[in-house]
Amino acid sequence: MRTDLLLALGLYVVAAGWFLWLGAAASAQGVITGEEASITHRDAMSIAMAWQPSMYSTNAASQVFYWLAGHLDPDYGLLYARKWKAAATALITPLIYLAARRRLGCGRFPAVVAGVLVAVLPGVSVVSWVGTEDGLEVVAGAAALYVVTSSRRWWPLGLLAGGLAISLYTAGLSWAVVASVAAVTRVRTARTALAVGLAALGGAAVVLWPLAWWHNGGQLLTGGGGAGADVTAVPSNLVQAARYAVSSGSSYYYFAQMPTLGGRGVAVLMLVGALVAVAARPAARWWAAVAVVATGIYAVSTGVPGARRLIAVAVVAALLAAVALDVLARTPRVPAGARVSAVAVLAFALVAIPVIRTVPWHADLAAGRQVLPVDWPFQVDAGGTQTSTLARLDAEVGSGRLSAAQVGQFHGGTRTMALLFMLDERTGRPPAVLPGDIVGFYRSTRDCRDLDGAAC
Incomplete structure (x- = not known):
């Protein structure tokens, strides 16, 4: 257990450093985007005032996060929030490592690969430092499913984290839905049913509390998807989601051309890995279900589309790819030497390809060749910043x-x-x-x- 905790801590440090490095390159431009100005400054102020300032300011838990970060930051400034977002998003790496180890039965090496891979996949890293809500929900969501599938007596408390995932960013709904279904399937006694029911009410309260807090407004969840679901958009949205994964993730607040899964080759390996993982480890099906539900929600969503709504897919893909490596490493019909070589080569390819694509992007950010948009009506003085x-x-x-x-x-x-x-x-x-x-x-x-x- 101590070794696992130390490895989880090490993975967090590496991921936080990686995300902070990317964020520092972007911050060298000295530009705050419109959504960052809204979310990390105005909305953080307004939640303390019990005021909802916009129909798009619906993710109350993220507002609380940035309010708290602003109070804790000794060097509050225009771009203060990026380092806090990077540090918070990096928590996904130890969670995925522990999920691989304790929920899906992986050895330490494949579990480490899962933790590293989830940090370097562009679908996570590109948004990891941006001062917005997206990305925070996968941390709470992964924690929700991790707890709900625990053997501990307090496993129903995972539903509280599910509610938090929704309140942080509405894409967290995919995690909350799967965690809720997993919880219901575990009910065997009246006592368990009561615990799950109370936890579900607590999760709902985490989502709904702003309705009692705000003095005005009262719009929750929809935000940029205010038009609701549109079944007719399913074919085009699915094509778009596939393009984000294998061709280019470039979209609203995803400031890169890199595909979310790192490229076609990596995506194919991950798809095969997901199929192997689901077939070999029944517990992996809950995690795979998150990606399926996230894609389904995206397929019917309206408003402003974008890869930022599909971060859960990249997280799950990294985890299941590592599970497949573990299955390969334990396949008795393959000679031990061949197994070790195959696992090492595949792990290296999965991690190295996204890193090789990300490093030049970092250089472009730092040099200003990848320009952050000034997407709000704020005119900078001539010659000023x-x-x-x-x-x-x-x-x-x-x-x-x-x-x-x-x-x-x-x-x-x-x-x-x-x-x-x-x-x-x-x-x-x-x-x-x-x-x-x-x-x-x-x-x-x-x-x-x-x-x-x-x-x-």
Whole structure:
């Protein structure tokens, strides 16, 4: 047990370092994207105010995460959230290692491969540092399924983590659904049924608590998929999901051309590995079901599409590929030497190909050749940066040359206003823009009319 815990810790350190390295390259551009400005600054502020600032601000647990990160960060700044997102997302590596070891019966080497592979697959690493919600849900979701399939008496508590996965990012629904079904199949007595029922209620409370907390709004889960399900979109969405996996993951807030599974060759190996794992280890079927459900949800989803909604597929693919390596390593009909060589070569290929593709992408990020989008109405001063422009606006509001409402009207809305408040408040300066100014301006915006209707 000690060796497993040490290896899990080591994998976490490696993954966190890898994700932080990628995030640092992106941050060298000094650019915060629109969603990052909303989620890591404005929404983190608004959850403390019990205010829902937009119909897209639906993932309350992520808002709490960034609120807490902002309070803990001794060097709060424009891009503070990226290191916290990277550190949190890296928790998926020890979880997958432990799942391979303790749930799917893998030896240590294949389990280590699972942990490394889940960190280097572009479907995880490309979004690991971006200051948004996506990626956090797979950590809570994997924890949910890991706990629910445990032999410990407290296994029903995994349903709480399932609710957390949904609240962090709606794609966490795939994990919660599978964990819930797994929990129901384990019910044998009235006492167990009661425990599962109470845990399910707790998970629902984790999802629904913002409805009692917010003073306005009340929209949950849908966010960018506000139009609901569309069965007619299934064929095109499935083709799109396949393209993300084997051709190019490039899509909304997936800032890379790399396919989520690293390429066609890696994807084929993983598909074969998944089939082998499911056939050889019945317990692997729960994990495979997560990928199937995630793909099914994506197939009927609407709104803004993107590879960021399919992170669970990459996570499960890494785990099942490692299980297949373990099955190969234990196949008695193959000579021992051939088994060792085959496992080593396959493991190397699975890990090396995504790494080889990611390193040049890192260089492009650092050099500014892979440009992060300024996808919100914030005009940077000529010859300046986002940071210097924000500093100028703050000074002008503080001196009275510019009103808070004018910042909202001409310089990026509630996002920019919240940035000015948070950057002042978290660094100990008297804020030039106050929360009341932000809410007051919000009442004149389309965000308010879409969310609160006549109350505006």
